[in-house]
Each structure stands twice: as structure tokens, then as C-alpha cells.
Amino acid sequence: MLVSFRHILRVSGYSRSRSLSYVTTGPHFKRTGESLSAGTKSEWTMALSDIPERSQAVLEYWFGPGYAAADDSFLPRDKMGLWFRGSPEIDQYITEAFGADVQKVGEGLYDSWRDGPPLSLLAGIILMDQFSRNIHRGRPEAFALDSKALAWADHAVATGADRALPAILRYFVYMPYMHAEDLAAQERGVQLFLAAAEATEAAGPDAAGAAGALRMALSYAEAHRDVVAAWGRFPHRNAALGRASSPEELAGLADGTIKKF
DSSP, X not given: OOOOOHHHHHSXXXXXXXXXXXXXXXXXXXXXXXXXXXXXXXXXXXXXXXXOHHHHHHHHHHHOGGGGGOOTTOOXXXXXXXXXXXXXXXXXXXXXXXXXXXXHHHHTTTXXXXXXXHHHHHHHHHIIIIIHHHHTTTSGGGGTTHHHHHHHHHHHHHHTTGXXXXXXXXXHHSHHHHHOSOHHHHHHHHHHHHHHHHHXXXXXXXXXXXXXXXXXXXXXXXXXXXXXXXXXXXXXXXXXXXXOOOHHHHHHHHHTSSOOO
């Protein structure tokens, strides 16, 4: 996901963190105490021993060690270049460190993560939706796991696992909607980012940084939706996927009226 993050860097960061935890009832996850939609920062108890080691490695690389003790105020500024800029060096590192994990999640060897704690579900989504793009940049394989990532995101939303996560982690649960070449999924993503932004804003000034990041994500979600609404797909992907572009798409890509994300 390569987007400008100057606005995000201007919003306030986090000032303290609390323990993260999850409570399960069957396959469902919920926050203890008051509801997230009310803007509370209820605490969670979590044993990292319950989280698969490889999913911990994914999350620590992507968010830093603070993810394991995060609340809605958590915003790891030092990771924003990794998330929003990228580089050949980052792509190479992710390929070497996590290439085998991306292959395994695609083969179904990590499917237990989907039904495990919300953090392991999130790690699987990041492998499929983010790391796959780093590893296979510019090739069809970059998008090969998008449908599975979207299915995991749907599962997170259906079970409430998304709402069991701090705001900035929840952000990445919703990214598969932004990447989908499907208008219904795009519309759902816009609504999810909007709800997350509003809930995080209601959490108070400590969460202003994460709220700003979610508002920025909402604007990009709307822009992605508008492209899919107009064209039924992302024309800028055509070359990587070996698809023929229409004359109108070629003109729009050339003059900038069709965004290249």
C-alpha cells in the first residue's frame, strides 16, 4: 500500500499503552468492559503463548514490539515508511524473511490462524494482502491471495474479531476491501473505515494519531471505490495481470484521471 503519509505524520501520536486482550465465546471475539463504539479503551488480557510464533514474527515486524501492549492510542510512527512508502530493500527483506509464510498461508497451512485469536487472523491477512504485494510486485502473483484475504477479513467482521483489535491494527484488517475489484466489497470497506475512524475519534485525544490515520485511510478507500465504480476494476493493474486496457483506460491512466494506487 503506497500512499502519501505526510498528513498522518502531522497528527498526534500515542502517549501511553495498555494491555491487549481477547475474550472468546465460541468462534466470536468481543471486548470486555464498555463498547469500542462508545470510544472506551477497555483493557484486554492476552497470553502471547496463544499466538503462533510465525504470526508473532509478522506482527512484530509490521507494527513493532508495542503491538502486544497496545490500545487505540497506539501509532508506531517508525513503521509508517514501511507501510506507505516501501522500497526494493523492504521488498527483498520481506521476501527473505516471510516468503515461506506467504506460500504456506496460500496453501492453507495457516488456516488455523483464521479461527484463532484476532492477532493471528490479522497476521494472516497481512501476509496475503500486504507481504504478497512486496514479494511479487508488478507480477500477477501479487494479487493471487486477494480473494482469500478478503474472505478472512469478512470472517473477522462477522465474528467481531476486528473490533477486538486496537485501532491501527484494525486498519489492516480492512485493507482487503480497499484492494478488491468488486464494488460491493469496496462499499463495505468504506463503511468499515468510517466506523473505525468515528469510534477512534470518540476514544479521546490520546487516540488522535490513530484516528487521523483511519481518516486518511477512509479517503483512500473512497478513491479506490470510485475507480472500481467507474471502471469495474483497477486499470493500473492491467499490465501486471496481462489484461488488455481499453482506449479510455489508457487515456485516463496517461492523463491522471484514473488513479494509480
